[in-house]
Amino acid sequence: MKVIEPYKKVLSHGGYLPGNNEAIIVFSACFLPDRSRKDYDYVMDNLFMYVLTTLDQLIAEDYILIYLHGATTRGNMPSFAWLKRCYQMIDRRLRKNLQGLYLVHPTFWVKTVVVMTRPFVSAKFARKLRFVNNLKELSSLMPMDQVCIPDRVKQYDEIRESLLPKP
Numbered sequence: 001m002k003v004i005e006p007y008k009k010v011l012s013h014g015g016y017l018p019g020n021n022e023a024i025i026v027f028s029a030c031f032l033p034d035r036s037r038k039d040y041d042y043v044m045d046n047l048f049m050y051v052l053t054t055l056d057q058l059i060a061e062d063y064i065l066i067y068l069h070g071a072t073t074r075g076n077m078p079s080f081a082w083l084k085r086c087y088q089m090i091d092r093r094l095r096k097n098l099q100g101l102y103l104v105h106p107t108f109w110v111k112t113v114v115v116m117t118r119p120f121v122s123a124k125f126a127r128k129l130r131f132v133n134n135l136k137e138l139s140s141l142m143p144m145d146q147v148c149i150p151d152r153v154k155q156y157d158e159i160r161e162s163l164l165p166k167p
Contacts, residue, residue, distance in 0.1 A: 004047045015146030023063040030071040062099045070105030070156035104132045
């Protein structure tokens with residue numbers, strides 16, 4: 001579908017965790033469409049179906065999902081209602097096989113959404129969530145050699161880290 005073509009890079013395969021062979025899937029929110037688009041809902045619905053179809057093809061067994069929030073603008077952030085609807089549409093197998101959800105560069109908004117979703121998600125799913133402050137912390141949790149981090153996320157990480165007080 002042509003309308004989602006520019007946004008397909010939102011999802012990428014980042015290799016496998018050594019030992020247990022869990023697939024690493026990367027979701028880069030900075031590539032989401034801007035909400036000011038007139039056909040935004042249509043694009044997002046089709047993009048979500050693309051993501052589900054792609055995940056279904058990539059995931060045979062267990063997997064982890066890295067959600068890169070860094071470099072995402074306000075206009076690119078999906079609404080809480082859309083996220084809730086998407087969660088409800090995710091096949092049970094995909095939810096069950098998810099072994100970890102790493103939220104990288106979480107903002108106050110992301111943390112708030114996580115808190116607001118607690119009543120709608122299972123406690124088991126909630127335990128799979130982990131906030132990761134920067135790419136260095138992420139690299140201490142998993143191999144990064146095959147994980148494709150967008151340049152704008154790397155730049156965001158560098159700027160954010162340079163603003164932190166030095167010990």
